[in-house]
Amino acid sequence: MFEHSVKVPRHYKVAANIFKKVATEGGSVKNLLYDDKLKHFRTNVLYALITETIKHATDIDKIFENCGILAKEQRLDPWLAKILTAELLFGKKALPGKSKPELTILSYKEQFENFRSENPDEVKSKETDKGPLIPKQTKLAALALANLFLYSVAMFTLPFIAFFGVRHVLTDYYPVDQFTRNVWSVVSAVVVVNVIIAMYVYKAYHEKEYDEHGNEIDQHSYGPHETSKKPRYVRINTNLLTTSDAIRAFQDEGYKFIRCTSGSYDDYLKQIQGLTEYDFTQDYHVKTMFVFAPGTKFHDHDLYLNNQIILQDKATALAVHLLAPPSGSTVLDMCAAPGMKTTQVAAYLRNQGKVYAVERNDQRYQTLCQLVESTSSKCVETIHKDVLEIKRGDLDDVEYVLLDPSCSGSGMDFSVHNYIEDTRLAKLTSLQEKFLKHAMNAFPNAKRIVYSTCSIFPEENERVVTNVVKTSRAKWRVQDVKELLKNQWNNYGSGMYGSMGTRCLYSRPDTDMTTGFFLAVLDRDQKARDDEGKNLNIDDNKVKSMSKDIPNGKAVHEAEYASTLDEVSDVIVKKKKKKERIRSENESDIKNNVTEIESDLTKGDVETKMKKKHKKSKSKDDGNDQEFKQSVTEEVIAEYHQDITEVDRSDRTDNIETKKKKRKKSKTLEHDTGEDDNSKQNHEPEDDGLEEPSKKKKKKKKSEEESTANDSSVSNHLDFTEDNVKEKKKKKKKNHLD
Numbered sequence: 085m086f087e088h089s090v091k092v093p094r095h096y097k098v099a100a101n102i103f104k105k106v107a108t109e110g111g112s113v114k115n116l117l118y119d120d121k122l123k124h125f126r127t128n129v130l131y132a133l134i135t136e137t138i139k140h141a142t143d144i145d146k147i148f149e150n151c152g153i154l155a156k157e158q159r160l161d162p163w164l165a166k167i168l169t170a171e172l173l174f175g176k177k178a179l180p181g182k183s184k185p186e187l188t189i190l191s192y193k194e195q196f197e198n199f200r201s202e203n204p205d206e207v208k209s210k211e212t213d214k215g216p217l218i219p220k221q222t223k224l225a226a227l228a229l230a231n232l233f234l235y236s237v238a239m240f241t242l243p244f245i246a247f248f249g250v251r252h253v254l255t256d257y258y259p260v261d262q263f264t265r266n267v268w269s270v271v272s273a274v275v276v277v278n279v280i281i282a283m284y285v286y287k288a289y290h291e292k293e294y295d296e297h298g299n300e301i302d303q304h305s306y307g308p309h310e311t312s313k314k315p316r317y318v319r320i321n322t323n324l325l326t327t328s329d330a331i332r333a334f335q336d337e338g339y340k341f342i343r344c345t346s347g348s349y350d351d352y353l354k355q356i357q358g359l360t361e362y363d364f365t366q367d368y369h370v371k372t373m374f375v376f377a378p379g380t381k382f383h384d385h386d387l388y389l390n391n392q393i394i395l396q397d398k399a400t401a402l403a404v405h406l407l408a409p410p411s412g413s414t415v416l417d418m419c420a421a422p423g424m425k426t427t428q429v430a431a432y433l434r435n436q437g438k439v440y441a442v443e444r445n446d447q448r449y450q451t452l453c454q455l456v457e458s459t460s461s462k463c464v465e466t467i468h469k470d471v472l473e474i475k476r477g478d479l480d481d482v483e484y485v486l487l488d489p490s491c492s493g494s495g496m497d498f499s500v501h502n503y504i505e506d507t508r509l510a511k512l513t514s515l516q517e518k519f520l521k522h523a524m525n526a527f528p529n530a531k532r533i534v535y536s537t538c539s540i541f542p543e544e545n546e547r548v549v550t551n552v553v554k555t556s557r558a559k560w561r562v563q564d565v566k567e568l569l570k571n572q573w574n575n576y577g578s579g580m581y582g583s584m585g586t587r588c589l590y591s592r593p594d595t596d597m598t599t600g601f602f603l604a605v606l607d608r609d610q611k612a613r614d615d616e617g618k619n620l621n622i623d624d625n626k627v628k629s630m631s632k633d634i635p636n637g638k639a640v641h642e643a644e645y646a647s648t649l650d651e652v653s654d655v656i657v658k659k660k661k662k663k664e665r666i667r668s669e670n671e672s673d674i675k676n677n678v679t680e681i682e683s684d685l686t687k688g689d690v691e692t693k694m695k696k697k698h699k700k701s702k703s704k705d706d707g708n709d710q711e712f713k714q715s716v717t718e719e720v721i722a723e724y725h726q727d728i729t730e731v732d733r734s735d736r737t738d739n740i741e742t743k744k745k746k747r748k749k750s751k752t753l754e755h756d757t758g759e760d761d762n763s764k765q766n767h768e769p770e771d772d773g774l775e776e777p778s779k780k781k782k783k784k785k786k787s788e789e790e791s792t793a794n795d796s797s798v799s800n801h802l803d804f805t806e807d808n809v810k811e812k813k814k815k816k817k818k819n820h821l822d
């Protein structure tokens with residue numbers, strides 16, 4: 085049954101019109117295809133279809149005559165009928181749609197076939213299917229050899245001609261000595277040799293690439309470092325176009341939609357390797373993404389120019405796929421420009437919710453804004469800022485974090501980036517760790533972080549993740565992507581970094597047919613989140629007010645704190661004991677112990693201890709030696725702060741010494757500034773944060789101050805405790821005066 089509403093694919097109609105013009109008015113197919121109206125059609129597909137029809141026109145006429153199809157099917161356009169028949173019998177051997185003309189031709193298929201087999205002499209088309217006498221590749225090879233021959237002839241003749249020519253001219257026309265004559269002759273020969281070499285190099289540089297079938301590979305349709313094997317991935321911007329409309333539009337242009345027939349990722353990989361230039365299929369994981377044959381052009385395509393489709397690699401799209409923020413949620417893209425993932429998140433959220441897209445670099449920020457605007461990513465709020473300056477309390481509503489920091493880009497083309505200086509790599513990894521720590525600490529309601537890079541160096545990947553997660557006091561867990569992708573993936577992180585490494589994903593050009601990419605999914609431990617929430621309720625405002633009074637979490641120098649000396653010392657002793665106990669326990673218990681330690685410093689405990697110590701100190705303070713009291717207070721408070729920091733550090737499973745060394749090293753490296761990295765996703769230079777020393781020094785100082793004040797929950801806790809101590813002291817002083 086045909087459906088009246090189903091239209092004939094547009095490229096068949098266009099082909100029929102051109103075929104009719106060529107047949108009735110004359111003219112060349114190529115010229116007729118150079119029509120601006122056809123710019124978004126795949127002209128090579130149209131060309132192939134029309135020439136195939138012309139080639140078999142006599143055979144088709146005979147077949148039609150024999151079947152009487154045109155007499156029986158009065159409403160069937162004969163030109164279209166011939167195009168469709170050529171496609172069915174000599175082209176793709178199938179008709180994709182369910183339009184009336186297609187179904188009519190299909191209903192005659194058997195008769196057509198019978199006639200062909202019964203009249204092999206009349207219909208010779210099968211033989212002509214064998215293709216040209218000399219294959220395209222052979223022609224190309226012959227051309228290349230001829231070129232080479234030409235250059236070698238030039239190389240062995242022209243320098244001699246130059247040498248003897250100049251010598252002859254100088255001898256006959258210019259009275260110069262023999263030495264000068266020889267010099268000029270040799271110079272001219274050398275110049276000619278170099279000119280020939282330069283021409284050869286220039287030609288080689290601009291040489292077109294051909295695939296194994298001899299078809300030209302369009303180098304502009306790939307990214308700067310993409311290999312010819314990589315398919316063309318097209319993401320549908322579902323803010324502007326539905327996937328079903330996209331499928332229809334591609335079909336209208338002559339592409340055949342190939343459905344993935346089996347349930348496994350491996351079968352899908354086999355399938356996409358066999359895609360012809362006429363086919364496309366849906367990506368196995370990201371359902372809003374379609375896969376076309378390598379080299380498929382889209383840069384002039386209307387859908388691309390209208391931002392309805394985005395040319396984005398599949399691997400990078402996995403980051404958002406695995407972040408999986410539900411519609412309505414709040415997402416932070418920490419390093420957003422040019423905005424591929426930002427706009428993908430917006431589409432994923434169906435523009436419901438919020439996406440904060442942060443970018444530091446001026447120019448890249450402009451690009452980000454443009455892409456956000458043009459893709460109609462309405463739920464995105466762009467923020468032009470260094471993301472490390474966004475502090476706890478600034479974006480507390482963030483639930484999902486996308487962290488795609490600057491990296492070496494080694495995944496874009498291994499051959500180009502397989503060498504990276506150790507110092508540069510160290511600088512990058514130090515920054516990447518800093519970003520990840522910040523993602524973990526500055527957004528109290530964040531549930532999931534996806535950390536990704538387009539690097540294939542484990543130092544920027546598994547090592548960053550394991551180093552940082554180990555210090556997160558069991559608050560964050562690396563999720564197993566194998567489970568998340570239901571076992572339908574093949575490349576994972578290295579076991580060298582333990583199970584955390586193997587839970588991460590790699591996407592590899594040779595096996596996954598994408599750019600090289602890494603990603604890790606980190607989920608906040610639910611219990612830690614609840615605890616954090618409680619802490620936040622208590623001290624959120626206090627932290628803010630204290631941060632003004634107590635810059636950088638340093639000790640407070642108030643004289644009235646004197647009488648808390650002993651009390652604070654008690655706390656320190658207790659904390660030291662706990663610290664020892666924590667060290668001896670295994671990793672899974674660390675969280676509970678830390679909570680225990682923290683509870684030692686809660687308001688109630690401190691209050692009770694203060695009351696006790698107040699009595700003691702009152703008797704000691706009878707001498708009213710305020711100066712002495714003040715200096716000792718300062719000493720003890722400083723000791724108290726140092727101790728808390730120590731406990732915090734020792735709680736971590738990392739070796740504290742190594743960590744200190746690392747910190748020291750990374751600080752030095754930050755001062756050793758490096759040049760800006762070049763973005764692989766955009767032509768603008770990517771701000772990788774490795775900038776000049778003077779700027780960096782200032783920024784480093786600033787960010788150190790901020791990170792001390794904001795980075796860890798311990799410093800919040802510290803502020804909170806100090807706040808209570810201060811309050812208690814005020815009360816105590818008041819009582820004392822009374």
Ligand SMILES: C[S@@+](CC[C@H](N)C(=O)[O-])C[C@H]1O[C@@H](n2cnc3c(N)ncnc32)[C@H](O)[C@@H]1O
Nearest residue numbers: 419421422423424425443444445470471488771
């Ligand atoms: C790998 S690119 C991000 C690509 C982006 N996620 C996408 O999919 O289109 C890294 C970006 O982070 C930006 N960046 C580097 N340091 C930053 C910082 N401290 N704050 C905000 N953005 C930063 C760089 O300028 C660069 O644009």
